[in-house]
Amino acid sequence: MGRYILxxxxxxxxxxxVVSIIIFGIVRMSPTDPVTVILGGKKATEAAIAxxxxxxxxxxxxxxxxxxxxxxxFTGDFGISYKYQQAVxxxxxxxxxxxxxxxxxxxxxxxxxAIPAGVLCAVKKNTAADRVISVVAVILVSCPxxxxxxxxxxxxxxxxxxxxxxxxxxxxxxxxRLSVPSLALxxxxxxxxxxxxxxxxxxxxxxxxxxxxxxxxxxxxxxxxHHAFKNAIIPVxxxxxxxxxxxxxxxxxxxNVFALPGLGxxxxxxxxxxxxxxxxxxxxxxxxxxxxxxLLVDILYAVIDPRIRYE
Amino acid sequence: xxxKQKNLGHFFTVSMVISLILLTxxxxxxxFAAYVAPYEQAAIDMSKTFQAPSAAHWLGTDNVGRDILSRxxxxxxxxxxxxxxxxxxxxxxxxxxxxxxxxxxxxxDNIIMRVEDVILAFPALLLAFLFVASFGKSITNAIVAxxxxxxxxISRLTRSLTLTERNKAYVEAAQSIGxxxxxxxxxxxxxNCVSTIITQMTLDIGYAILDLAxxxxxxxxxxxxxxxxxxxxxxxxxFIQISPLLCLAPGISIIxxxxxxxxxxxxxxxxxxxxxRKLPSFKKLRKMAGGLIEQ
Numbered sequence: 001m002g003r004y005i006l007x008x009x010x011x012x013x014x015x016x017x018v019v020s021i022i023i024f025g026i027v028r029m030s031p032t033d034p035v036t037v038i039l040g041g042k043k044a045t046e047a048a049i050a051x052x053x054x055x056x057x058x059x060x061x062x063x064x065x066x067x068x069x070x071x072x073x074f075t076g077d078f079g080i081s082y083k084y085q086q087a088v089x090x091x092x093x094x095x096x097x098x099x100x101x102x103x104x105x106x107x108x109x110x111x112x113x114a115i116p117a118g119v120l121c122a123v124k125k126n127t128a129a130d131r132v133i134s135v136v137a138v139i140l141v142s143c144p145x146x147x148x149x150x151x152x153x154x155x156x157x158x159x160x161x162x163x164x165x166x167x168x169x170x171x172x173x174x175x176x177r178l179s180v181p182s183l184a185l186x187x188x189x190x191x192x193x194x195x196x197x198x199x200x201x202x203x204x205x206x207x208x209x210x211x212x213x214x215x216x217x218x219x220x221x222x223x224x225x226h227h228a229f230k231n232a233i234i235p236v237x238x239x240x241x242x243x244x245x246x247x248x249x250x251x252x253x254x255x256n257v258f259a260l261p262g263l264g265x266x267x268x269x270x271x272x273x274x275x276x277x278x279x280x281x282x283x284x285x286x287x288x289x290x291x292x293x294x295l296l297v298d299i300l301y302a303v304i305d306p307r308i309r310y311e
Numbered sequence: 312x313x314x315k316q317k318n319l320g321h322f323f324t325v326s327m328v329i330s331l332i333l334l335t336x337x338x339x340x341x342x343f344a345a346y347v348a349p350y351e352q353a354a355i356d357m358s359k360t361f362q363a364p365s366a367a368h369w370l371g372t373d374n375v376g377r378d379i380l381s382r383x384x385x386x387x388x389x390x391x392x393x394x395x396x397x398x399x400x401x402x403x404x405x406x407x408x409x410x411x412x413x414x415x416x417x418x419x420d421n422i423i424m425r426v427e428d429v430i431l432a433f434p435a436l437l438l439a440f441l442f443v444a445s446f447g448k449s450i451t452n453a454i455v456a457x458x459x460x461x462x463x464x465i466s467r468l469t470r471s472l473t474l475t476e477r478n479k480a481y482v483e484a485a486q487s488i489g490x491x492x493x494x495x496x497x498x499x500x501x502x503n504c505v506s507t508i509i510t511q512m513t514l515d516i517g518y519a520i521l522d523l524a525x526x527x528x529x530x531x532x533x534x535x536x537x538x539x540x541x542x543x544x545x546x547x548x549x550f551i552q553i554s555p556l557l558c559l560a561p562g563i564s565i566i567x568x569x570x571x572x573x574x575x576x577x578x579x580x581x582x583x584x585x586x587x588r589k590l591p592s593f594k595k596l597r598k599m600a601g602g603l604i605e606q
Binding site for chain 1: 444
């Protein structure tokens, strides 16, 4: 087990560094001159330009600039924002919790709603309930997350007391602001996870061991929950975790629609203002999180299904 | 001949026919937008803003009096064409890569797979964000970025198909005749993989529509005055309290098109995957057996 985990981690480290080089390289290929962004497009004296160049390390060769950025990433110094002239790490730290909360609450919704729905569909296969849930699932899968967000806002505007903007001083406020956006974000996960749990559960319910359990006279509740469900859950975990990974991008869109002060909205405003320290650091952080989720899934897999470890 | 007729019977299932007809309608409407659309897409009429649906404007008008239906039809053109280009780019790069890495294996395969691992490390839209952030906001950049992001998907599929084809007798025969590898790959192996690749393409067009809409929605895709469904959603968002149709019309168009593409893809897959094919009805079976059953 330990060896397997080590092997997977060793595979991911080079990918992380190549990704960081690609992000850094593409950002540097931009035709926009950072100095003009920093000085706000105003005319500046030679001395001011030189000062900016030294402050942001533009006087150094590009390789050194990359190494400085990488060193900063591991020591918590993500550089200085061009536009706001303050430390990017501080800006990210203030917003990280909102994005994490958004993804965590959405995943919770996704699992808590979708798996029971899928199992229900499988048990009541080809009944009205099954058909309705299946059709809703197909529509939800094809519905872009920003559209669901807009529709949610439209619905919520008729309900008093539903506010998404404001402070995040305590936990109650945190949940009040994030619950509706999280629900919007979780729809596509709900749809896919429900569909996969249905298919997987139907397959398991047909299998021989379920037949044996029936012959033994076990209650159908026990068969469904203790026998079939345990085996049916493996493909569900794959899809659920892929969806949690996809939520990283979904969160960017949802934050943008609901105007939540998270990482995604900072990324988009960074792109709009050519604020590259923000763009490259958030981008690397999000890709890193995506890689980490994939790693955790692989490890979880190996725990559940020992055969994978020996491949 | 009889064999062919039987296959056609399976191919045109009810949901297949529905999705094919509706998709054809959408595609034709977008291609012949100039003839189909009742108004010019940019025809502004400030005396008729936010009109409810009527005989003159089937879906009403927007904040500057443009006909929503006409904008939707012209928008379909941009949306569908961009999505198609994304998929074509990914196929042109991805299929040869998949063929080569599946056929030759070894070092070449390893290099291609590792490079694709890096692309797969990016969530699809993030890489597109990066491209647009650096090279400027334009639909071309968005399309190129998504095209590259989609390469690993199509390439891995082609690779796995090639791996199974590679060991078949006809490939061995072609090799022993002395055909060049290029000829074997493109004239012999590829035609056997093409149907599965097309299924994946239909699915990918759906994904591309969603991703492009997201980019346009964030203002990183099409730039004014051109607009697609994503951009229409973004514009309509500000007026959602006055006229929900401004958002609903492009939104529902996106959902319907993607659902239809998914249906089409599912059906083609079901047709290709023999184990999932439905048996012909008893009536048909009797016909095929030529009265044998009766005896």
